[in-house]
Amino acid sequence: ELEGLVRRRGTAQGLARRAQIVLLASEGIENKEIAARLGAMPNTVGTWRRRFAEQRLDGLYDEPRPGAPRQIGDEEIAETIRLTLETTPRDATHWSLRSMARAVGHAPSTIHRIWTAFGLQPHRAESFKLSSDALFVEKVRDIVGLYLVPPERALVLCVDEKSQIQALDRTQPVLPMRPGQIERRSHDYTRHGTLSLFAALDAATGKVIGRCFKRHRAQEFLKFLREIEANVPADLDIHIVMDNYATHKTSTVRAFFLKRPRWHIHFTPTAASWLNQVERFFANLTEKQIRRGVHRSTQELETAIKTYIEAVNADPKP
Template structure:
C-alpha cells in the first residue's frame, strides 16, 4: 500500500497528433510569438514525452500547478485550450474596418504638407487620439518616419563575381594572400569654428555644427582577409598614378613566392593601360573585380567604416598633415592586434537573400501600379 500511495494520483496520458506536434514546435521556434504561448507549447511537448508534471516544472522553472493547468486545458480543448480566454472589460470602440482604413491611408497616401505621415498628423486627419494611432502602427510594424536606401546591381556577371569573391573569402587558395583593396577619397580635414566642449557628468560632448575646411586627402588601403592586417597610404589625389604607386607598395610588402589575389571595384583608375600593363608583367597577381554597385562585398569597406566611426567622424584636424598623421596612427594601432572579418554566409545564401529582396521589391512595385 505504501508503494501505491508513493506513486501519487495517476495522470491521464497526453498524446498529440503529428499535426498538433508540428504546430507546437513551430510556435516554440518563432521569434515573434508571445512568451506565454511559447511556454505553454513547451509544457505540452514535454508532457507528450511522458514526463510527470513535477519533472516538467523543474525543467522549465515554473510551478507544478501551472503544468497541470495547461495539461488539463489541452486535454479538454486541444490547441484552442492553450490560447488566452476572452477577458471582461470595456468593449472595443474602434472596429476592424476603421483600423484597416487608417493602415490603408498610412500606406497609400501622404499628407498635403509633408512627404510622410506623423502620428499627430494622422491623428488630426482621422479624429483618433495619437496614442490610438501609435498602437495601430505598432501592431502592423509601420514607421513612416523611417526611410532606407538601396541599389541593386545591374552587372550581367553579378552571380559569377559573387561566387568568385565569396569563394576567396571562405576558402582562400593555398600559397597565396588575398587582399581587399579600395580608396577612401576626399577625406576632409575639418576644424570646428569654436572649441569643442568636453563631456561632463550628465552632459555629452558638444561641438558647433559649423566647421572650417583645411583641405582633403585620399587613403588607399589593402586589407589582408586572412589576418586583418592593413596596408595604407595617403595621397593628395586619387588618380591612376597614385593607385599604381600603391600597388608597388603592396608588391614590396607582399611575401616572396606567394600569389597575390586582389579584390577591388570597377573604378576607372583601376583599369588604365599603365595599371593593366603593370599587372600583366606580374603573372602571380590575380585581380577579382566586384560587381557594379556592390561595394558591400569588398571587406575593406568594413574597415573604412571603423576608421570613420572611431577616428574621422568626431575628429578635429587643422591641416591635412595632421589628418594624415592620425590616419596612419590609427592603422598602426590596428595592426598591433589585427583581427580578420569572418565571412559566415556562402555565395548561395547571399544570392538567395538578394533574390528574396528582388521579389519583394517587384511585388511592392506591382502593387503600386
C-alpha cells in the same frame, strides 16, 4: 488527447508540460515525484492537477490576461494600414504618427503600436542604384566565390582609395560632453588640406594595409601596390578586388600586373562598390575617427588614420 498534446510538434512547451503532469498523475505518481521528473515545483504540479480535475482539458490552457479591452477593431486597423500604404496627407510626402492619428481619430500611441506590429515606417526611405554592367551576375559570383572559398596559397585583398579626406578644425574649441549635455562644436570650420588613403583589406583576417598620399593618381596607386607586394610573402598569390576607377586601369598599372603573374584582378560590377569589403572599413574609419575628429594639419590627420589602422590590426575581424 493529452498524449496528442505531448507528441504534437506544434504544441506550446508549457501546455505540453501540463499534459505530462496529468498523464503522470493518472499513473498514481505523487506530486513530488512528478516535480522531480519534470523539473517543476510541487505546488505547480498541484495547481495543474487541480485545474484539470475542475475543468478537464480546458483547464490546462492559459486564462485570458487581465487588462483593458482593445479600443480599436480589426476593420479600423486594416483601414489605418491601407491609408498608410496607399495615401499621403495633403501637406506632406508621408504620414507621421500625429497626422495619421488625426486622420483616423485615434491616439498617436495606437498608431505607433499598429505600425510597429506591421513593420511600417513611413518616416524612413532608402535609396538604391541598379548596375547596368552586362557582366553583373558573373562578376558578383566571381567575387562572392572568392570571399566564401578563397584559393589555396593565396591572399584575397579588397583594395580601394578614400580620396580627399579633409583635415578640419573648428573655429571654436569643442565643448566636451557633461552630465545632461551632449558634446557641442561650432558649425564653422577651418580647412587644413586633404589626404587620400589607399587601403587593402585582407578578406580572410580583417587586417588592413594602408598608406596616405597627398594625391590619388596612378603613380600613388603604383607605390601602394608595391607596398602590398612587399608585405605579402613571395609564395602566395594575390587576388585583388577593386572597382572600375580610372586610376586602376591606366597603362602603367596594367603593365605592373602583367609583369607579376601571381597577381589576379577581380573588378566589381559598375555601380556596385558595396561588393568591395574595404568600403566597410572606410565607413568605420569615417564614423569612429574622422567625422568628429579635430585635425589642425594633414600630419595630424595622417597620425589619426594610422592610429586607427593599428587598432584594427591589433584586433582584426573579417
